[in-house]
Amino acid sequence: MSVTAVVAVVTFSPNPATAQPANPPQTASEALQRYNEVSKQVKQVNEDLLKARTDLDARNADFDKANADVAMAIETEKQAQALEEQFRGQVDTLASASFQGARFTKISALLTGSSADDFLERATALNVLAADNAEALSTYTKAVSSAAEARRLAEDGRKRAGEAKAAAEQLIAEVEKKKADLDSQAKGLEQAHERLSVKDKSDLVGPVDDGVYLAPSSSAGRAMDVALAQRGKPYVWGAEGPSSFDCSGLTLYAYRAAGVSLPHSSRAQYGFGKSVSRSELQPGDLLFYGNSVSSIHHVAMYIGGGKIVHASTTGVPVKTDSIDGGGRDYLGAKRIVG
Incomplete structure (x- = not known):
């Protein structure tokens, strides 16, 4: 085996971070030890790359989730606005009538009714009107609140999407750099492995x-x-x-x-x-x-x-x-x- 050949590949690694000491190994076993050291360093770069890719997947998932939240919030806001429009007229009429002094109550129904049956019919109608007005007001209020909350959620989603996209873009650059580093170092490691002796390769594999x-x-x-x-x-x-x-x-x-x-x-x-x-x-x-x-x-x-x-x-x-x-x-x- 040519120990010098191993040194040429392992000692002068393309990445300075894994460069070996200037003194070349003097024996095959030293060359194998040096190979194992560089192998560990290359594995570290590989793990850096894999972790960066995992982080990138997470950021892309965050981006997709944020966009989905924005779309859902927009749809919720549309539905809430439609309910606002549907009940606004009824609520406005009720408010206008109250402002103008309309006070048709059960007492007035009793005073103006011609009989007990007439009073009961008018009282029942008043109960229905009151329930309808209360429901309209409640629905309208909830719709207004829902629309405001949807607008807040949409804005939050857009912000999160922007942050996730920026983080993903940064990670893409990091992944590309780490991949280039890994390719460069792995090539040198593979060449070093090819130059190991049969015994060194056998020792490397083990039983x-x-x-x-x-x-x-x-x-x-x-x-x-x-x-x-x-x-x-x-x-x-x-x-x-x-x-x-x-x-x-x-x-x-x-x-x-x-x-x-x-x-x-x-x-x-x-x-x-x-x-x-x-x-x-x-x-x-x-x-x-x-x-x-x-x-x-x-x-x-x-x-x-x-x-x-x-x-x-x-x-x-x-x-x-x-x-x-x-x-x-x-x-x-x-x-x-x-």
Whole structure:
């Protein structure tokens, strides 16, 4: 193997943020170590990209929801205005009559009636008129209030839509930049992988485990079975199956098959489920790696017995591993269901 060839690709990474020390590795094993370091950095960029895309989806959803709220508010206002027009005449007539001193009450009905039956008929009519007038006034008042509230909601919706659109436009630029960074770094990493020796590639993949693991009869167990069924499939940045995966793509794919929806980002997935301690892990739990929540770069699925199944990095297919095989920076675990 040409160690110098590996150095040419890994040391002079296109992105200065992942540039390596000037001293080149002197052995193949050092080259593999350097490859693993750069691989972790590229995974970080990939997670940045996936998180930005998840955020963009959320902003676009906010924009669509705001526009839908505006449309509904406008329709509500139209209906309220129609009710205003319908009852305004009746309310105006009542108000005008009261202003002009019209006072036809039950007492006047009694004084002017020619008989008891006549009084009852007039009194009943007065009750109907009073109820109609009260209903008209109530309906009119509610329509006026509804129209005003609809106008307020429409204005609020337009404001939220504008803010969501501006945030989405900013995120689009961020996504495009991160995608360019990822493409550049991933290309260098793939070239470095091609230049690793056969032994280094074998060490990178590690032992192959196609053993049987018993999953519980639950949604988490179903997800675990699906994840294990992907063993041997290649790692590809941003892939979520069915023929290739990255880390969060594998867990997303597995839980989707179990009827649970997760975002395609390990950092975003950390926001789901209930936190569990390492001593309480159960099959199907998701394990996260990173020095902090904001720097999470990897997610794996626990399968019992201190082992995980995960999609780790370029050149390594989906496989089982120890918990520490997911990274030395284990952060925590989440129970997604159950």
